[in-house]
Amino acid sequence: MATIRLGDLAPDFTADSSVGMINFYDYLGDGWGILFSHPADFTPVCTTELGAAAKFKGEFDKRNVKMMALSVDGAVSHAEWIKDINETQNTTVNFPIIADEDKKVSTLYDMIHPNADNNLTVRSVYIVAPDKTVKLIITYPASTGRNFHELLRVIDSLQLTAYHKVATPADWKQGEKVVVSPAISTEDAKKLFPKGVEEIKPYLRLTPQPNI
Numbered sequence: 001m002a003t004i005r006l007g008d009l010a011p012d013f014t015a016d017s018s019v020g021m022i023n024f025y026d027y028l029g030d031g032w033g034i035l036f037s038h039p040a041d042f043t044p045v046c047t048t049e050l051g052a053a054a055k056f057k058g059e060f061d062k063r064n065v066k067m068m069a070l071s072v073d074g075a076v077s078h079a080e081w082i083k084d085i086n087e088t089q090n091t092t093v094n095f096p097i098i099a100d101e102d103k104k105v106s107t108l109y110d111m112i113h114p115n116a117d118n119n120l121t122v123r124s125v126y127i128v129a130p131d132k133t134v135k136l137i138i139t140y141p142a143s144t145g146r147n148f149h150e151l152l153r154v155i156d157s158l159q160l161t162a163y164h165k166v167a168t169p170a171d172w173k174q175g176e177k178v179v180v181s182p183a184i185s186t187e188d189a190k191k192l193f194p195k196g197v198e199e200i201k202p203y204l205r206l207t208p209q210p211n212i
């Protein structure tokens, strides 16, 4: 297993899942992807997370992001657990959950951290761009459920960088000013961002969010 770093190609794989055998790259097509692991089926935090993810599917779709979950339990277990998630979280799980019983994918993506737990995956998140490069990696412990609002916020930021050459400041939210990349001169920025460029310092330039 090699360490995966930002900018690396996301490793491709074919694995069993809650919807049958699935190939990661084929599933992503030419869109964005989010691959997230959870420790185990029939556990409380994971149940709430997968319910939250299912409710946000429309938001991920709007951003052209395909969701894929993973745990080291099998497909039969996933099928039973999905019934519980749908019932208790009042939703319908609408994305595949990889059944990584042989730990092939979790090993490929370094999702098992033996000093935390030898057998179960931690809460890893990988966001993959259409060119299949890894744009974001986050790792949460088993005891902390992820914030799906934050995952959408970070996808908005990544897509602003990819499509509009801007960065986003601390605690940025949709509609707020964004940061002009240090690689762009203020003169060029004024041409690129016709809504205006505010130069607070030569290295700190703000512009209204370009895509709204």
Ligand code: BEZ
Pocket: 039, 040, 043, 044, 045, 046, 047, 142, 143
């Ligand atoms: C949970 O999803 O609730 C959980 C799973 C493994 C360890 C701790 C919590």
